[in-house]
Amino acid sequence: MTALLDPTDVPKPTSPGHGDAFTRHMYSLRYAPGHGWHDGQLMPLAELSLHPATIGLHYAQVIFEGMKAFRQADGSVAVFRPRENARRFQRSAARLAMPALPEERYLEGVERVVAADQNELSDHPDHSLYLRPLMFGTDVNLMLRPSDGYRFLVMAFVAGGFFGDTVEAVSVLVSREHSRAMPGGTGDVKCAANYGPSFVAQRAAREAGCQQVVWLDSAEHRWVEEMGGMNMFFVRGTGDDATISTIPLTGTLLPGVTRDSLLRLAARLGHRTEVAPLSVDQWRADCASGAITEVFACGTAAVVTPVGTVRDRDGDWTVGDGTMGPVTAKLRRGLVDLQQGRADDVDGWLHRVPPC
Template identity: 60%
Template sequence: MTVSTTAEPSSRYLADPGHGTAFTDHLVTARWSADTGWQDLALGPLRELSLHPGTSALHYGQAVFEGLKAFVQQDGGVAVFRPRDNAARFARSAARLAMPVLPDELFMTALDLLVRADAPWLTDNPQHALYVRPLMFASEVNLLMREATEFTFVLMAFVAAGYFGDGAGPVTVMIARDHARALPGGTGDVKCAANYAPTLLTQRRAREAGCQQVVWLDPDERRWVEELGAMNLFFVVDGALVTPRLTGNFLPGITRDTLLALAARAGYEVRERPVSVDDWREGCRSGAITETFACGTAATVTPIGRVRDGDGAFTVGTGNEGPVTAALRTALLDAQHGRLPDVSHWLHRID
């Protein structure tokens, strides 16, 4: 797969950037050591990193990341959506892995530098956004099994379109019965790199079964619905909006939190409570559950049309996108693009 790193955004990449390959021109870096703290914050050209094979993160997994987006606004400017919430979650992830906390203001300064430099990659295409990826990893060259004493922070970006291709319709998902994504007391509620590799085998099996994503269940009873991939789930139950309550096993999504607020403002009844696979299947059969959708920074709001569970399957509602899903996606996009009053101060403007 070709990766764009050219000084001038090519029309081909801007027309169809996909997700995760159309990298922009710049990189922000900073370093931390136990002796000096954070230093050397700098904006430079996008470049490869040179790592010693004994770099600690490659062996012991001290690496955390985030994902957030910048959008063209109604007035033609550019703003990043809820970056301070990402900064706070980035800090929680680092603390959980015994890594140094990047101060919020350093996070925001790095963000301003990068987005201001690479904003020209954004067009007025409403399907496109600038996806910003902060990353911190243990860069000390030492294979002693302990927390590292040197870390590197990297901030990069790429132009992103739809996570599920062109986003033309609801996705089909598979319930994971053999593996769990996270364990009680583990790291399921932070964004560390080690959370993701163990999910890839099940994701492959889902693709082989004709599904686009995996539904993860609780690790104890394998009964309660928790996540879709790395996305939060919502159900429309008897007209109310229901989402699994946070248990510590899965990520407290910023998009999830945004949709809860937008739904309440729009007058929907909102509930956070457990939802079992049996509840989901029976609710779809009886007509009580009319819609299910997933949400996240990358996927925005994605409807679920069909669910595979072992040798069986069931359809959600009509199998098509429902009106609540469509309305909440529109509200989310309007908030991100500055088409709604920013009463919650979610938008961080870039000069």
């Protein structure tokens, strides 16, 4: 029997943290050959009943997305750039031989969950409604093949800070032993199989006293790629003359929606932006010389997170004075103001959702 999950059974803490303060509803949509996408419905958040031979469990035919809805200054709720996530979801599906989910069906699921559960989001400026769309193969068959049937779900939880209640610079460990992705692989899509193998390196980072791991390229173990599941940025110079640089999308990096938003926001604020490769040795040298003044990572969950110290087998170093720099703080504030409706939405990034 399917068991309903009632979030009111457990008192919610003042800070919701990240990942388990689930809301009351989820959206479900099914796919079958000859029927297409069908049976879309909003329902109470509930456990799933799956056969142990479900293809998605065995062959990792699972993709997902992450996006946030924010309380606006007028009390309404808006989702930040959901169409970009819908298009990335389609690219992920294509890479894993899954059927494309039409953009409007994706948005329907997001809108219905937000409309039903937006009252669970307070007006606390550090809280948001994190949305997790998910698709997986549902065939009961252990033949090594793509599933014919699929299920699309959208669930949500109330989120606080990814690294805690305050925004502080994190310490990172450069991973020399493990790689997140390789050319021709799935590093540029958001599939479940990308994440489990990263846990061992993340555990090594924690054991080294660091909050996150920095990934290098898989061929030379020399070029900086990502931090955990986040895109990285490097600030050169100071003040209005600072240049904002990030790593090229080589096919092994996830094209982050937050990454794209920050590049456009930085240019709008008058900063020069560039996309250029950076070796870990050059990163160390440029921090020592003062050429790189600030470093930060970005993503839906972590927003903009400064990097303060780096641990590496070839020597540790500090970025700037080890705290969040003024350019990072300005970009973070500018992004959050956009997301929460305190700045003009000149690009139409906010997708407003009326209540039920």
